[in-house]
Amino acid sequence: MKTETKWLGMILICTLILLFGGIFLLTRGNPLEVVDGATVFQIDYSRGQKIGSDSAKVRIVEFSDFECLACAAVESYVARLRAADPNKIQFIYRHFPLSQHVHSSQAAALAEAAGEQGKFWEMHDKLLETQARWSSMNDATSFFMDLVKELGLDEDKIKQAMAGNVIKAKIDSDAAEGNSLGISQTPTFFVNGRKLDLQKFEDLDTLVEQELKK
Amino acid sequence: MISSNLSNRFIFVLSLLGLFVSSFLFYEYNLQGSVICPIGTGCNVVRTSSYSSFIGISIPFLGMLFYFAMAILSVAHAQKTFNNLLFRLKLLISLSGVGFGIYLTFLEIFVIKAICFWCVLSFIISLAILLSVILDENRN
Numbered sequence: 001m002k003t004e005t006k007w008l009g010m011i012l013i014c015t016l017i018l019l020f021g022g023i024f025l026l027t028r029g030n031p032l033e034v035v036d037g038a039t040v041f042q043i044d045y046s047r048g049q050k051i052g053s054d055s056a057k058v059r060i061v062e063f064s065d066f067e068c069l070a071c072a073a074v075e076s077y078v079a080r081l082r083a084a085d086p087n088k089i090q091f092i093y094r095h096f097p098l099s100q101h102v103h104s105s106q107a108a109a110l111a112e113a114a115g116e117q118g119k120f121w122e123m124h125d126k127l128l129e130t131q132a133r134w135s136s137m138n139d140a141t142s143f144f145m146d147l148v149k150e151l152g153l154d155e156d157k158i159k160q161a162m163a164g165n166v167i168k169a170k171i172d173s174d175a176a177e178g179n180s181l182g183i184s185q186t187p188t189f190f191v192n193g194r195k196l197d198l199q200k201f202e203d204l205d206t207l208v209e210q211e212l213k214k
Numbered sequence: 215m216i217s218s219n220l221s222n223r224f225i226f227v228l229s230l231l232g233l234f235v236s237s238f239l240f241y242e243y244n245l246q247g248s249v250i251c252p253i254g255t256g257c258n259v260v261r262t263s264s265y266s267s268f269i270g271i272s273i274p275f276l277g278m279l280f281y282f283a284m285a286i287l288s289v290a291h292a293q294k295t296f297n298n299l300l301f302r303l304k305l306l307i308s309l310s311g312v313g314f315g316i317y318l319t320f321l322e323i324f325v326i327k328a329i330c331f332w333c334v335l336s337f338i339i340s341l342a343i344l345l346s347v348i349l350d351e352n353r354n
Contacts, residue, residue: 004219
């Protein structure tokens with residue numbers, strides 16, 4: 001065997017040992033840790049779209065973006081939490097439109113405008129259900145207006161609200177709070193003020209159950 | 215054109231680098247929570263998309279297999295036997311790697327609409343590997 005073959009072979013074996021050893025060491029004795037540290041973040045619970053009582057034992061805040069794929073993917077888990085006992089679980093939706101998503105802010109404004117007519121959650125669900133259709137459009141306005149009609153909302157009022165400053169300020173303040181909480185991605189969940197570091201979406205259920213048992 | 219020895223060493227070093235990147239991603243995808251993204255915020259979006267696995271196999275694992283195969287081939291090629299066969303295998307595997315990388319990059323830009331730093335880095339490494347294979351002056 002040539003010297004070079006021996007050297008390269010040895011380096012490769014050492015690299016493999018280093019990599020697999022590293023992965024093994026990093027995972028050993030490191031059980032499921034869904035809470036990102038023990039820090040309890042001070043969140044402004046007066047803001048956002050809420051379901052459930054303010055005195056609920058578990059308060060979940062989701063910072064989300066209607067155009068983000070993961071936010072649509074997590075929806076089935078979130079929907080279960082929203083449908084849970086409102087005296088035990090409060091769910092709060094906050095906007096965090098990411099700059100790389102062109103329709104995010106418009107979608108957030110649409111949901112808020114629908115909220116002014118009492119249909120935030122209906123629009124929220126519609127937007128996430130149809131995300132794949134409108135996210136690829138250059139201009140999603142007419143598609144959004146179809147959703148408005150579908151939900152039986154007043155189109156003129158929606159347009160007015162979306163063009164106004166109130167909703168824009170609301171979304172901007174959500175995003176600003178998200179930034180101050182150190183959020184860099186969506187969806188980001190806080191359960192009783194503790195930021196979750198989800199490995200998989202099922203962990204959301206697990207942690208909420210743990211909190212309920214406390 | 216570069217000497218066969220140099221080309222082979224380049225491929226070896228790049229494969230090790232690729233192994234580190236794909237192992238890190240494998241760890242982050244399967245064992246950790248959110249992916250650390252040094253540039254941009256797309257890593258998690260890509261990870262949680264339905265394209266993070268291919269026929270049920272996680273993409274970073276496929277990356278690990280690719281770089282491991284390239285590293286093994288360059289170790290074998292250093293022996294200077296079966297040169298022709300090893301060169302063809304290196305070309306075939308690196309072409310497949312780059313082809314798959316093009317497909318994944320296309321998905322990131324046009325379908326997922328989020329760019330993952332580590333995926334781009336891995337794609338660049340696979341391109342550099344292919345380039346090193348092509349530039350080998352002793353192609354047979």
